[in-house]
Amino acid sequence: xxxxxxxxxTAYLFLLVPxxxxxxxxxxxxxxxxxxxxxxxNIISPVKNFVGFSNYVKIFQDQVFRxxxxxxxxxxxxxxxxxxILSLSLALLLNNITKFQGFYRLVYVMPYITPLVATxxxxxxxxxxxxxxxxxxxxxxxxxxxxxxxxxxxxALPSIVATTVWIEVGYCVIIFLAGLQSIPKEYxxxxxxxxxxxxxLLFRITIPLLNPVIVFLSVMEMIMFLRIFTQVYNMSDxxxxxxxxxxxxxxxxxYQKAFKSFDMGTATAATVILFLIILAITVIQxxxxxxxxxx
Amino acid sequence: MRKYLLVxxxxxxxxxxxxxxxxxxxxxxxxFETKVKxxxxxxxxxxxxxxxxxxxxxxxxxESFNEKVASSVxxxxxxxxxxxxxxxxxxxxxxxYLQPLPENEFSDEYFQKNFFAFVPKGVEFMGKRYALPIAVxxxxxxxxxxxxxxxxxxxxxxxxxxxxxxxxxxxxTKYDKQGNIVQAGLATQPSGQGHHWIRExxxxxxxxxxYSDDYTKVTYQDVPAALxxxxxxxxxxxxxxxxxxNDDITAFTSQAAAMNIDGxxxxxxxxxxxxxxxxxxxxxxxxIKSNFASFWAxxxxxxATGEKLDAAxxxxxxxxxxxxxxxxxxxxxxxxxxxxVAQKYYNDPIYGPFLKGLEYAHATFFVDETAQRQVMMDAVxxxxxxxxxxxxxxxxxxxxxxxxxxxxxxxxxx
Amino acid sequence: MTRSERINKVISYFVLTGLIIVMTFPFFxxxxxxxxxxxxxxxxxxxxxxxxxxxxxxILSSSLFPRWFLNSVLVALxxxxxxxxxxxxxxxxxxxYRFPGRNIIFIFILSTLMIPTxxxxxxxxxxxxxxxWIDSYWGIMFPGMITAFGIFLMRQFMETIPDDLLDAARIDxxxxxxxxxxxxxxLVKPALASLAILNFIGNxxxxxxxxxxxxxxxMYTLPVGLAYFSSENMxxxxxxxTGATISTIPLIIVFFIFQKQIIRGIMxxxxxx
Numbered sequence: 001x002x003x004x005x006x007x008x009x010t011a012y013l014f015l016l017v018p019x020x021x022x023x024x025x026x027x028x029x030x031x032x033x034x035x036x037x038x039x040x041x042n043i044i045s046p047v048k049n050f051v052g053f054s055n056y057v058k059i060f061q062d063q064v065f066r067x068x069x070x071x072x073x074x075x076x077x078x079x080x081x082x083x084x085i086l087s088l089s090l091a092l093l094l095n096n097i098t099k100f101q102g103f104y105r106l107v108y109v110m111p112y113i114t115p116l117v118a119t120x121x122x123x124x125x126x127x128x129x130x131x132x133x134x135x136x137x138x139x140x141x142x143x144x145x146x147x148x149x150x151x152x153x154x155x156a157l158p159s160i161v162a163t164t165v166w167i168e169v170g171y172c173v174i175i176f177l178a179g180l181q182s183i184p185k186e187y188x189x190x191x192x193x194x195x196x197x198x199x200x201l202l203f204r205i206t207i208p209l210l211n212p213v214i215v216f217l218s219v220m221e222m223i224m225f226l227r228i229f230t231q232v233y234n235m236s237d238x239x240x241x242x243x244x245x246x247x248x249x250x251x252x253x254x255y256q257k258a259f260k261s262f263d264m265g266t267a268t269a270a271t272v273i274l275f276l277i278i279l280a281i282t283v284i285q286x287x288x289x290x291x292x293x294x295x
Numbered sequence: 296m297r298k299y300l301l302v303x304x305x306x307x308x309x310x311x312x313x314x315x316x317x318x319x320x321x322x323x324x325x326x327f328e329t330k331v332k333x334x335x336x337x338x339x340x341x342x343x344x345x346x347x348x349x350x351x352x353x354x355x356x357x358e359s360f361n362e363k364v365a366s367s368v369x370x371x372x373x374x375x376x377x378x379x380x381x382x383x384x385x386x387x388x389x390x391x392y393l394q395p396l397p398e399n400e401f402s403d404e405y406f407q408k409n410f411f412a413f414v415p416k417g418v419e420f421m422g423k424r425y426a427l428p429i430a431v432x433x434x435x436x437x438x439x440x441x442x443x444x445x446x447x448x449x450x451x452x453x454x455x456x457x458x459x460x461x462x463x464x465x466x467x468t469k470y471d472k473q474g475n476i477v478q479a480g481l482a483t484q485p486s487g488q489g490h491h492w493i494r495e496x497x498x499x500x501x502x503x504x505x506y507s508d509d510y511t512k513v514t515y516q517d518v519p520a521a522l523x524x525x526x527x528x529x530x531x532x533x534x535x536x537x538x539x540x541n542d543d544i545t546a547f548t549s550q551a552a553a554m555n556i557d558g559x560x561x562x563x564x565x566x567x568x569x570x571x572x573x574x575x576x577x578x579x580x581x582x583i584k585s586n587f588a589s590f591w592a593x594x595x596x597x598x599a600t601g602e603k604l605d606a607a608x609x610x611x612x613x614x615x616x617x618x619x620x621x622x623x624x625x626x627x628x629x630x631x632x633x634x635x636v637a638q639k640y641y642n643d644p645i646y647g648p649f650l651k652g653l654e655y656a657h658a659t660f661f662v663d664e665t666a667q668r669q670v671m672m673d674a675v676x677x678x679x680x681x682x683x684x685x686x687x688x689x690x691x692x693x694x695x696x697x698x699x700x701x702x703x704x705x706x707x708x709x
Numbered sequence: 710m711t712r713s714e715r716i717n718k719v720i721s722y723f724v725l726t727g728l729i730i731v732m733t734f735p736f737f738x739x740x741x742x743x744x745x746x747x748x749x750x751x752x753x754x755x756x757x758x759x760x761x762x763x764x765x766x767x768i769l770s771s772s773l774f775p776r777w778f779l780n781s782v783l784v785a786l787x788x789x790x791x792x793x794x795x796x797x798x799x800x801x802x803x804x805x806y807r808f809p810g811r812n813i814i815f816i817f818i819l820s821t822l823m824i825p826t827x828x829x830x831x832x833x834x835x836x837x838x839x840x841x842w843i844d845s846y847w848g849i850m851f852p853g854m855i856t857a858f859g860i861f862l863m864r865q866f867m868e869t870i871p872d873d874l875l876d877a878a879r880i881d882x883x884x885x886x887x888x889x890x891x892x893x894x895x896l897v898k899p900a901l902a903s904l905a906i907l908n909f910i911g912n913x914x915x916x917x918x919x920x921x922x923x924x925x926x927x928m929y930t931l932p933v934g935l936a937y938f939s940s941e942n943m944x945x946x947x948x949x950x951t952g953a954t955i956s957t958i959p960l961i962i963v964f965f966i967f968q969k970q971i972i973r974g975i976m977x978x979x980x981x982x
Contacts, residue, residue: 003879010885011806015814018799021855026821029832036831090728096721104725106968108732113964113971115914117932118953121939122739125946130475130753131551132540132946134738137753146475151538153680166732174975227825230916234936237486237538244676251827251917258831259921260362271828278825326941353925356937363924370838540751545944549751 037268055269068253078161079225087172109170120234123163153246179213219285318606319349324378325360333626348606368392375599381417382661395423426592427615430629432558433652440571442553453575460578464534467553479535482543482552490671491587497521500580510660516693523685526678559649562628588656662703742950750947764951777934785912795855800863848922866900903974931956
């Protein structure tokens, strides 16, 4: 009995600092964010007035917010399928080979671990228009017309997506490959004996068995693209999300509202919107994964 | 025994006074290499002059300068003396960052004696003055003599009118096989000095004015021809585009642009890069000459009180002295704010055109320089990126800018 | 091996090798550009004609890069040690102790994973400016001192430790903390290594929060410094690429030394699903 009490006490003692941390650094700021989003506070004025939902009304009336919400959606829609399809194909190819598998995997994951700020600037340099941009010079060499990339309102966002895909692919390949290698060989052998061809093996056995991994990675990537910031900040002129706001995502909007205009009320209202979107996706993911288990 | 104690105590007192008597003030400016180096040297001079004052010099990138001021001054952690663009004064004052210059130290006579006439007007807001410039700036046309020669043009004869500007720019532009510009005839960068050129120069040359006299109404939308002239350079004459080689300065410095409209502050870095360039007054049109004058000035923030305030006053006075202005021209390339000092450079082939430009220059009264610059950049972008007509683009920009002005004037109760 | 399998293999190698070029070219281009003098940087050829290390000399001698480098090392190391200690302590406690509120506490910690950092930065910023944490190392580090994901991970591993082992130590008179520190921790070393390396990389690369919380250039971390340096030197791409190379090289070295742990760590991060 005494030992039990001592152990309980020890447990609480061990948890004291970490729980205080979570309460003050994670939980309290979250509550505080909700609260600020209902006030008209900017950091300069000493007063906070409760304004109800007017910040939420205000951001949805703000054309720039709507544009950045739409841009965020575009990042997700262009980015997630590209990353998933590309990395799944790569993982399948890698699974075919035996030698140097580790080496390829290592090279593919390099962009993922390099500082995003550095890679953003390297790509920005590569995306320059002729005569300085190396990609355009290559297109030129092939006899293809030059592209505007980051300087065009239509091409800038896909260009940033392309860079992000380049970064994320390696991470997904590793997880896909681990998933592929955990598929029991007997399943595939049995199907082969039954006369299934390669295509059938892939779509009837491999991919359905990989489904939980695909769902997991899709959600991870969705959240990553929803929170996109660093690339855009470093790849658009003066971190503006331009040209003409065409690349500005939600988080950059929040950053500018909060730390350029010091409009903390509307900025936190926008963060709450982001939170709700991410929450919805996570809940859906849990539902989908739980259903899959019943198969 | 007591005597000794007294001696020791008084020694300690003297020691501590001499240690703590040093007043420390913090000076902030945005990062511009030549300016930063010049200020570093001037601070050394100043500290020799006033050994009891210590100045800490802090710099930030231009893009984040305003945010840093905005986040620190209200918190009481920011600078005591801040270097700011004159166009930011209204915003800085209404946000409560700056304190007015004490009138006993900075009288009307002081301004009259030391500065061009447009300076006291430029640093005034609601009847009070807030800052002192070291130097002033105006615009001029830079041309690359080597590239002129290469294109078969007379390297000693820059364009004098807008028509000549277009003709020469076309001759100076080079394309690759696929029609991409590899050498721009004229760099066009609204985010640089381009927006000033459109607002204060082209608008007036095409028969309009950018704002009503009291700066409460936007009026440039009445002369869309001004914007059209600018965007035609990009879309019709194809002599350059915004973002070519990243920006106009890079393009001109790496000899990929033959002409550029820029300020006197670029002279030092162009000389350093070894460019064979000339400077001319801005091309005229309809017989109208116009220019845009502006300056950076040193203001005292609300953080500076008591001893710090005295030190800050000494510091900004020192920075606006004749001797500093001469050093500034040499090191940074900005024009003296004192006409008596400027006089000496009137016939200088490089500084002369800028000084002549000052005679007919306008200094825009900005209520929110960042927003107003953005509006002009957006107008250009809308035309060349989205194909919207200059009339429409100028109208939309005017509307947005009018809203900015209205909000500002309402906030100061006018 | 059948013929079609062999063809399949050859095609796989071919495609995978081709992609290596795409994946690594930006790195080569970065390094090559950093070796070009200013005169050559805007010329359209791949290799520098007069390769030079002047850009490196210039950056290391007259910019704040060395300082930013130190800041980053300090921040990344300190947070990593803190994360290793606290995450494994909490993971261990939740896995190995029975006490009232255990599940609720675990769920509470895990639920904080759902909150995006972006939502917290504004309150963090306000908190930091009130408490004077702006422009301090602590200000940069505090949000990452303990991580919910690490706790989750360590709990998984701590659970695999047999209770008998811990009880045996208890009977030998080892203190409760001693059991954790000297018995449990060494048993989960591989997991600790992966957590450490992932955390180090994450903190080394962090951008948004360090950007907000540091206002003085001397307090920047390497990524924030690089962004600042680059926007200041827009016309000197050779210097920007040099700065990018300097901030990337240490990671590439860490990466090659700890590749096993990194790959394992990434796989573990897939464990959540």
